[in-house]
Each structure stands twice: as structure tokens, then as C-alpha cells.
Amino acid sequence: MEVNLDDISGEWLGYVIDTLLEAGANDVFYTPIYMKKNRPGVLLRVLCAAQAAPKMEAVLFHETTTLGVCYYPLTVHRLERQFI
Known part of the structure; x- marks a missing residue:
């Protein structure tokens, strides 16, 4: 899921990132972007399981000024890990 923020x-x-990770997000990251009228902002992205999406959305709505959240389905393929 992702949100654009220009006032944070x-x-x-x-x-917000720490709160999302504590709430169960797999990963959270942001990218600097330019928004309308060339205002600086950030694109905040949250990777989480589908079951965790409502909890992540609640954090985003409560802790940021976003008015909407975009969702994108994602397929993940993981390699098996071995600790030697």
C-alpha cells in the first residue's frame, strides 16, 4: 500500500515507520517525490500481508494527514535460507 505525503x-x-513496523508491516520505506506545484513530498510504501492491511490503513489514517491509501497486490517468491 502507498500514500503521498507533502506535510510530514x-x-x-x-x-510513523516505526509504528507501522511494530504493527506488523513486513517492510516500510519512502521515496522523495515532487507533488503538485513542485512541492516536496514523500511516497510512503508499506509491504504487508493482506490480513494486516486494515491495521496498516488504520495507522496511516491516524498518524498521517493522508486522505486515501492505494493498494497493489504483490506476489513474492522467496529463496529458502540456510544458516551455516
Whole structure:
């Protein structure tokens, strides 16, 4: 899932990322972007299981000023790991 944010400080963004990870997100990351009228912003992306999506959405709506969340289905193929 992803949201565009143009009014979030770096400190608050760090808090939101930590909150999403604590809520069960597999990964959270952001990319600097330019929004309308060339305002700087961030594209915040959350990778999570489909069952966790409502919880992630609740965090995004409660802790950011976003008015909407975009969802994209994703297929993941993982290699088997061995610790030697």
C-alpha cells in the first residue's frame, strides 16, 4: 500500500515507520517525490500481508494527514535460507 505525503516532518515520518513496523508491516520505506506545484513530498510504501492491511490503513489514517491509501497486490517468491 502507498500514500503521498507533502506535510510530514522527517521526525514524524520516522515515528510513523516505526509504528507501522511494530504493527506488523513486513517492510516500510519512502521515496522523495515532487507533488503538485513542485512541492516536496514523500511516497510512503508499506509491504504487508493482506490480513494486516486494515491495521496498516488504520495507522496511516491516524498518524498521517493522508486522505486515501492505494493498494497493489504483490506476489513474492522467496529463496529458502540456510544458516551455516
